[in-house]
């Protein structure tokens with residue numbers, strides 16, 4: 001055999017390859033199987049155009065065999081094989097890809113769908129092997145060649161005996177170390193699992209002799225025997241037409257793959273040709289996984305390139321707000337990339353991600369329109385995620401996501417989309433009203449809610465922390481502004497009524513200021529009319545509402561300079577208490593101050609806020625009771 005050095009840059013590359021490119025050693029098997037599959041494709045492709053190649057597709061296969069005693073793993077195929085020159089040029093130069101050249105020269109249609117493009121996959125086998133022997137015979141050639149290498153030092157190449165055409169790759173596995181049990185790759189079960197994991201959808205059978213047990217005839221004992229089995233299932237479900245696959249089959253696939261015992265809420269399939277060619281099979285789970293709202297949850301889609309799994313959880317394919325979607329994307333366009341970092345910058349991947357995002361959105365809109373009950377179930381599980389989506393990234397996704405939002409409303413407490421709300425708005429209604437609270441029944445106790453409802457306006461009830469933040473980012477919908485009913489500036493009075501109230505406030509300024517000073521923590525005390533039956537109500541003015549202050553104060557690390565809501569205490573002019581306050585101002589200002597404190601405490605309770613100093617409040621009540 002002739003002894004050769006790798007080309008210099010190849011040496012460096014090989015070293016890098018072995019040590020850093022792949023994070024998991026186990027992917028060497030995927031790479032070798034993909035190469036074998038490419039070789040089978042090439043031969044099959046030629047058989048379609050060259051009449052002297054007589055081979056039927058059904059004969060083409062990949063074989064795996066493991067020899068525990070000699071620590072050898074053999075992967076063979078009856079594909080195109082290589083001549084000595086090809087062997088030299090393909091395996092003697094790292095990053096030289098015969099597959100790429102082949103694709104370039106023959107790319108005229110469907111049939112050429114080879115996986116390899118980078119010319120490094122083969123060398124990944126050096127992560128587990130101390131020596132690799134390749135025997136190969138090109139189809140139609142009488143001579144076979146051998147290539148042998150122990151890694152970076154170089155390789156030997158020469159002639160050899162090989163009965164059939166095709167390629168046989170023998171890995172002499174490294175010795176086991178404390179960290180790595182290379183013998184694992186000789187284990188039948190492990191090999192089967194790896195084939196299932198990475199190469200299940202390779203279109204040719206991957207065969208291996210597996211050990212089985214049977215009862216000895218006429219006896220009670222068992223004996224083992226060997227039987228060749230096809231390990232891969234070959235046809236990916238996502239490559240089949242939706243109409244060919246029953247819902248049951250999709251559901252079973254989903255249940256097995258994602259360990260969910262419930263069927264998915266929605267199955268989404270997408271085939272795309274054009275700027276990006278890919279198939280996607282996606283699922284929306286019926287229920288959020290137990291760890292969905294934690295750091296542990298791994299969002300992403302499984303990424304395949306021509307039936308070969310290249311990444312288990314590709315984050316770049318899914319935006320955060322659709323993180324609940326599970327599934328698979330398979331694209332022949334994707335370069336079987338060598339690292340995650342490179343994949344991230346892949347233009348094709350970005351095109352696919354955008355198309356998938358649009359598809360998911362459209363599916364959700366159609367679910368909302370066609371099966372409202374199901375959509376609401378979905379929203380109960382994942383709606384928060386969509387609302388965070390509106391709020392996050394400074395609102396850049398809000399246009400897209402706003403159609404998907406639904407909120408419970410004052411009318412029948414049923415979910416409404418923003419579109420539905422606007423359609424149901426009264427003629428004289430200018431804004432979209434919302435009120436925040438922990439629960440609907442608590443929100444309904446808010447004086448302002450009662451007042452606005454009495455005008456016949458509907459109110460959106462916001463009970464999730466993120467809700468108000470999301471609406472603030474939206475600012476308006478269909479030209480209608482969002483208004484918190486508890487915002488001081490939200491009023492439903494007519495201009496005349498407003499003018500009258502302003503006048504009263506002006507006249508009572510000294511009294512109101514006295515009350516304000518007595519309370520201490522409000523920015524103003526004012527008379528108002530829109531409080532329904534209630535005597536008092538705390539509203540806020542400015543950017544931060546009381547609810548937002550509450551949410552912000554609960555965030556980790558919130559102590560210190562938190563933005564505070566600026567609270568206004570509103571007193572109902574139509575309530576008998578108003579008159580009482582005015583008369584106290586004339587007769588007993590000390591008592592008026594106490595009343596002010598009491599009203600403030602009442603306002604806090606009604607808005608679901610706590611009382612800072614309950615003991616003093618109780619004393620005050622007792623004092624006023626005697």
Ligand code: ADP
Pocket residue numbers: 031035036039077079080081082090091095096097098099100115116117118119120121122123166167
């Ligand atoms: P890639 O598969 O990315 O092109 P590899 O380093 O894995 O790169 O392989 C280099 C080249 O060697 C392949 O492009 C192919 O031409 C050739 N090759 C590898 N394995 C086989 C095989 N089993 N049969 C025929 N040719 C092969």
